Structure formats: C-alpha cells, structure tokens
Amino acid sequence: MxxxxxxxxxxxxxxxxxxxxxxxxxxxxxxxxxxxxxxEARIADAPVPLPATPDAATDSYLPVTVTGSLGAPYLRVLVSKKQVGAGYRIIRPMLRAEGDILIDMGFVSVADADGLTFEEGPSLTVTGNLQWPQETDSYTPAPDLAENIWFARDVPAMAAALDTEPVLVVRRDAPQSGGPVTPMPVDTAAIxxxxxxxxxxxxxxxxxxxxxxxxxxxxxxxxxxx
Missing domain, CATH: 1.10.287 (Helix Hairpins)
Structure with missing residues (x-):
C-alpha cells in the first residue's frame, strides 16, 4: 500500500x-x-504627424507621415527576403527643419545594390511606421564601414553615422527614385x-x-x- x-x-x-x-x-x-x-491594428491605423519627441515605449509601430528631403548618403543593412534571397535594407537620412531623421526606404537585392547611388532630392512625404528594432546582441558583428554593410538596424549607431536624430520611420508608401528599392513595411512576423x-x-x-x-x-x- x-x-x-x-x-x-x-x-x-x-x-x-x-x-x-x-x-x-x-x-x-x-x-x-x-x-x-x-x-497589427496599430500598424494599419491612419497615419498622424510625427510626434515632436517620439518615444520608443509609447510610439513603436505608430503610423506617421513625414515630409522632407532625402539625403544622398545611405546605409545598407544586410537582410534576406522570402522568395527573393539576400539583399539590403536601404537607410537614408530625411532632412527636415524640425530635425533630421532616418528613413528605412525598403529592400534592394544584392545584384541591384551594386553601383547604387542617390542624390539629395526634392521635398517629399513618406508614410510609414515608427520602429526601434531590437536586432543587435553580443554576437552581432560590427558594421563593415569600408563596404557600407551593416548586419542589423541599430538606430542610435545609424543615427550617429548619418548625423540624424535616433528616430527611424519604416517606409510603407512614398515616391521612390534613384534605384530599385521596394518597401519592406513593418509587420509582426519577427515577434x-x-x-x-x-x-x-x-x-x-x-x-x-x-x-x-x-x-x-x-x-x-x-x-x-x-
């Protein structure tokens, strides 16, 4: 028993x-x-003007519209896209009287990235979502500045490199010129x-x-x- x-x-x-x-x-x-x-509901909301002091804790995924001129310098962040393969996210500075910010313009394949150049363009309006991606850890390699290849979107470091505020808007819709860059909008796939x-x-x-x-x-x- x-x-x-x-x-x-x-x-x-x-x-x-x-x-x-x-x-x-x-x-x-x-x-x-x-x-x-x-x-997902927030991502799809109607866009609002960019807050004066965006905050990662309260404004992540907030849909916004921003207007300014895209600068010529850009950063390439190595990524992979389903059914396409390897490529880069193109990060450009947007020059604004209220303060320059970062714009994630979207994806370009490795082949199309060769010889890609930009010029400072006229004023335009970009619609996208604020994001502070958490993509770096102790194993993330340092960016290859000589080849302009970054291995993660590190907003503070990218902002320092392009001399902008540490604010990133991921483009979802905007006129595009100067290269075959397609939007890679914010979604919840990485959660x-x-x-x-x-x-x-x-x-x-x-x-x-x-x-x-x-x-x-x-x-x-x-x-x-x-």
Missing amino acids: RRLAFLLTFGLGGAAILISLGIWQVQRLAWKEGVIANI PNDHLQYAITWFSLSAIWLAMTAIFLRRKPGTNKS
Missing part, C-alpha cells in the same frame, strides 16, 4: 504540474495573440510566439508521465527487468 500511495502521489502530482504548465502556456498564447492583434509549441510539449510530457506511472503501477513489487 505504501508503494501504491507513493506511485500515485508521485505520478499524479507530476502529471498535474506538467498539465498546469501546459494550461499556463495556452493562457500565454491567448495573451500573445491579443498583443500581436493590437500591434516570437512559441507558446503553442510549449503547450504541446508540456501536455505531451504529462501524457508520457502518466503512461510511465501506469506501467510502474502494473509491475509487481520485486519484479526484475532481467
């Missing part, structure tokens, strides 16, 4: 813990889906949402735990595998 009580307590208690972890992940999944839905896989893992482990408990319960005391 002691053995039976121990196995039942250990088996059912462990399974209960694993099941509760699975339920928690299901709850986290619903929460994360709500967060993503809210971000991780692995809670369903975690829930399946915990529920699977609980099923295995219960199965093993049943096997031990069916074995007679003193039974030797050999």
Whole structure:
C-alpha cells in the first residue's frame, strides 16, 4: 500500500504540474495573440504627424507621415527576403527643419545594390511606421564601414553615422527614385510566439508521465527487468 500511495502521489502530482504548465502556456498564447492583434491594428491605423519627441515605449509601430528631403548618403543593412534571397535594407537620412531623421526606404537585392547611388532630392512625404528594432546582441558583428554593410538596424549607431536624430520611420508608401528599392513595411512576423509549441510539449510530457506511472503501477513489487 505504501508503494501504491507513493506511485500515485508521485505520478499524479507530476502529471498535474506538467498539465498546469501546459494550461499556463495556452493562457500565454491567448495573451500573445491579443498583443500581436493590437500591434497589427496599430500598424494599419491612419497615419498622424510625427510626434515632436517620439518615444520608443509609447510610439513603436505608430503610423506617421513625414515630409522632407532625402539625403544622398545611405546605409545598407544586410537582410534576406522570402522568395527573393539576400539583399539590403536601404537607410537614408530625411532632412527636415524640425530635425533630421532616418528613413528605412525598403529592400534592394544584392545584384541591384551594386553601383547604387542617390542624390539629395526634392521635398517629399513618406508614410510609414515608427520602429526601434531590437536586432543587435553580443554576437552581432560590427558594421563593415569600408563596404557600407551593416548586419542589423541599430538606430542610435545609424543615427550617429548619418548625423540624424535616433528616430527611424519604416517606409510603407512614398515616391521612390534613384534605384530599385521596394518597401519592406513593418509587420509582426519577427515577434516570437512559441507558446503553442510549449503547450504541446508540456501536455505531451504529462501524457508520457502518466503512461510511465501506469506501467510502474502494473509491475509487481520485486519484479526484475532481467
């Protein structure tokens, strides 16, 4: 009886813990889906004028319109685009009386990037979304300044390189000239949402735990595998 009580307590208690972890992940999944839905709704909102002092905590994904002249210097950020392959995000400065900012103009393939040049153009209006991407970590290589290749969008560093405010607008619509650059708008694809896989893992482990408990319960005391 002691053995039976121990196995039942250990088996059912462990399974209960694993099941509760699975339920928690299901709850986290619903929460994360709500967060993503809210971000997607914000991305698609009607654009507003750029705030005087944009803030990453409150203005991320905010749709805005900005008007100014695009400067000639630009940065190339190495990326990969589905069904296209490797290429670059083109980051240009927008010159404004209120303060210069960064514009992520979009994507250009590696082949089309060869010999790409820009000139300072006339005033235009860009519609896009504010973003402070978190793409750098301790493993991110330093930019290759000689080849003008960056390996992540580091807003403060890019702003320093182009002498602008640390504000990035990711273009979603605007006139484009001077090269085959296509918009690569903000979306939620990069936001991780692995809670369903975690829930399946915990529920699977609980099923295995219960199965093993049943096997031990069916074995007679003193039974030797050999």
